[in-house]
Amino acid sequence: MKKPDAFEQEILAAYEKGEFRSTSPSKAQLAKFKAAASATFLKEKRVNIRISTPDLMDIQARALEEGMPYQTLIASVLHKYVSGRFVEPSSSR
Numbered sequence: 001m002k003k004p005d006a007f008e009q010e011i012l013a014a015y016e017k018g019e020f021r022s023t024s025p026s027k028a029q030l031a032k033f034k035a036a037a038s039a040t041f042l043k044e045k046r047v048n049i050r051i052s053t054p055d056l057m058d059i060q061a062r063a064l065e066e067g068m069p070y071q072t073l074i075a076s077v078l079h080k081y082v083s084g085r086f087v088e089p090s091s092s093r
Contacts, residue, residue, distance in 0.1 A: 043075070056070075059073060059074060
C-alpha cells in the first residue's frame with residue numbers, strides 16, 4: 001500500500017479530529033439521483049454490429065482489464081461519445 005500524500009494526510013487528520021459528519025440527501029435530491037440513474041442505465045434497444053475479430057479481441061481484453069463485460073464497455077464508450085464526454089488520448093507522435 002502506498003504512503004498517503006499530503007492531501008490524503010490532511011483529510012485523514014480532519015476525519016480523526018471528527019471534523020466530518022455523515023449527511024443524508026434530501027428527498028428532492030434523492031429523487032433527482034434516482035431519476036438520473038434510471039435514465040443512464042435504461043437499455044431498451046438492441047443493436048447488432050459487425051466488427052473485426054482483432055478489434056473484438058482487443059475490446060474484450062480492455063474490458064477484462066477494467067473488470068467489466070465487454071458489451072458494457074462498448075455501451076459506455078458509445079454513451080460518452082454521443083454525450084460529448086469522450087476524450088481521445090493525446091498522440092505521442
